[in-house]
Amino acid sequence: MKDKIQKPKVATVWLGGCSGCHMSFLDLDERLIELADKIDLVYSPLADVKTFPNNVDITLVEGAVTNDENEEMAHTVRKHSRYVLSFGDCATTGNVTAMRNRFGNAELIDRAYRELADISNSVPNDHTLIAQLREQAIPLHHLIRVDAFLHGCPPTPDEIWFAINELLQGRIPVFNTQFLRYG
Amino acid sequence: MAVKTLTINGEQYSAQEGESILSVARQHNIPIPTLCHLEGLSTVGACRLCVVQIEGIPRLLPACTTKVEEGMVIQTANERLNKYRRMIVALLASEGNHVCAVCVANNHCELQDLAYSVGLVRVRYPYLFPNKQLDATHKDYVMDHNRCVLCTRCVRVCDEVEGAHVWDVAGRGINSEIITGLDYSWGNSQTCTECGKCVMVCPTGALFEKGVTVSEMEKKKGFLKYIITARQKKEWVSIGNE
Numbered sequence: 559m560k561d562k563i564q565k566p567k568v569a570t571v572w573l574g575g576c577s578g579c580h581m582s583f584l585d586l587d588e589r590l591i592e593l594a595d596k597i598d599l600v601y602s603p604l605a606d607v608k609t610f611p612n613n614v615d616i617t618l619v620e621g622a623v624t625n626d627e628n629e630e631m632a633h634t635v636r637k638h639s640r641y642v643l644s645f646g647d648c649a650t651t652g653n654v655t656a657m658r659n660r661f662g663n664a665e666l667i668d669r670a671y672r673e674l675a676d677i678s679n680s681v682p683n684d685h686t687l688i689a690q691l692r693e694q695a696i697p698l699h700h701l702i703r704v705d706a707f708l709h710g711c712p713p714t715p716d717e718i719w720f721a722i723n724e725l726l727q728g729r730i731p732v733f734n735t736q737f738l739r740y741g
Numbered sequence: 742m743a744v745k746t747l748t749i750n751g752e753q754y755s756a757q758e759g760e761s762i763l764s765v766a767r768q769h770n771i772p773i774p775t776l777c778h779l780e781g782l783s784t785v786g787a788c789r790l791c792v793v794q795i796e797g798i799p800r801l802l803p804a805c806t807t808k809v810e811e812g813m814v815i816q817t818a819n820e821r822l823n824k825y826r827r828m829i830v831a832l833l834a835s836e837g838n839h840v841c842a843v844c845v846a847n848n849h850c851e852l853q854d855l856a857y858s859v860g861l862v863r864v865r866y867p868y869l870f871p872n873k874q875l876d877a878t879h880k881d882y883v884m885d886h887n888r889c890v891l892c893t894r895c896v897r898v899c900d901e902v903e904g905a906h907v908w909d910v911a912g913r914g915i916n917s918e919i920i921t922g923l924d925y926s927w928g929n930s931q932t933c934t935e936c937g938k939c940v941m942v943c944p945t946g947a948l949f950e951k952g953v954t955v956s957e958m959e960k961k962k963g964f965l966k967y968i969i970t971a972r973q974k975k976e977w978v979s980i981g982n983e
């Protein structure tokens with residue numbers, strides 16, 4: 559029997575973002591079919607896998623680090639991935655997710671759960687069930703080492719395609735001119 | 742007026758005595774990034790983006806305020822200069838609240854363009870997330886301090902071109918802020934003529950027209966050339982849609 563050739567393992571992770579970057583990933587459209595031949599998607603909000611696996615080759619991380627769960631996940635990702643990519647403006651700059659930073663957590667939670675509540679105006683505080691907000695939402699690279707940065711809110715499918723293909727060919731994608739774009 | 746000969750990036754140029762390095766560079770299409778400088782306004786040398794390297798001078802000097810001298814040997818672009826320019830843009834980004842994705846000036850912003858031209862891939866400095874205010878009391882315009890980079894173009898255009906001097910800078914260091922009058926709200930200004938010149942020269946989304954939303958605020962600066970040439974040469978130039 560022929561040995562099965564190991565395809566590069568790719569993961570995508572969703573931290574404090576709106577999932578727009580993942581939507582842009584899906585906008586690769588027919589290129590997704592090509593991609594499916596080249597990689598193994600081992601972990602992703604788009605795949606039903608519960609725990610982040612070991613020995614991942616490439617991980618794309620969407621979103622800022624905004625709560626304790628994100629923080630833990632970011633460390634797990636770094637520990638088990640060869641290349642970590644900051645996937646979009648929230649991961650790279652904090653972006654929309656970090657707009658809350660100028661208000662304190664108490665003020666923020668009060669506004670969301672009490673002032674604007676229609677039905678029950680109680681604050682969820684069982685942090686075994688619901689992640690605890692960090693004092694500030696921060697870019698991913700302010701917490702862990704990141705190998706490359708995708709920009710834009712969200713990054714274009716072309717940029718995502720370029721990044722993945724560069725990595726599949728063993729090059730770290732460089733975005734200092736082409737694709738560099740905030741917002 | 743005496744003519745000076747100087748070398749920029751290995752090429753020889755001649756310039757008028759009293760001219761700035763930036764002015765010579767611009768005449769010969771040598772790119773030097775600028776932010777606080779704007780043709781038609783006085784020069785303040787505040788942002789330091791235009792720094793150049795001059796042989797024999799250990800410090801980097803701003804091209805907009807440094808006058809040409811005979812025999813100067815100037816570098817306008819190299820890795821050292823780009824490193825400092827990148828640091829300046831990164832510091833500007835980290836000390837305000839710049840969320841391009843929801844900004845009125847997105848895709849029409851000089852700070853964004855600078856970030857691209859210096860290759861600012863990410864900001865290493867901690868973001869300060871300052872608690873800045875927004876003043877929407879004027880009937881036509883808004884001032885959002887979150888996006889102000891303190892270039893003082895608004896202060897200068899209002900004083901030097903419109904002659905109203907509505908704006909000033911208050912505070913020091915990181916607490917510096919642009920104020921209206923003696924720190925009144927803009928809508929209560931007795932001196933604002935509602936001309937909108939400050940809005941048009943502002944390089945970012947700090948000053949904008951009411952009613953615009955994300956990416957819609959395009960600044961038109963052609964009026965400056967129109968007024969300045971009229972004043973200096975008594976000529977009315979066409980500025981098209983600039």
Ligand code: SF4
Nearest residue numbers: 575576578647648711
């Ligand atoms: S960068 Fe934009 S699209 Fe991506 S998660 Fe943030 S807000 Fe959403």
Ligand code: SF4
Nearest residue numbers: 840841844850945946
């Ligand atoms: S002013 Fe420019 S840099 Fe700042 S948020 Fe707006 S578009 Fe981005």
Ligand code: SF4
Nearest residue numbers: 889890892893895943
């Ligand atoms: S409001 Fe605009 S023009 Fe005025 S100092 Fe701030 S960035 Fe410059």
Ligand code: FES
Nearest residue numbers: 786788789791805
């Ligand atoms: S453009 Fe020269 S210091 Fe700002």
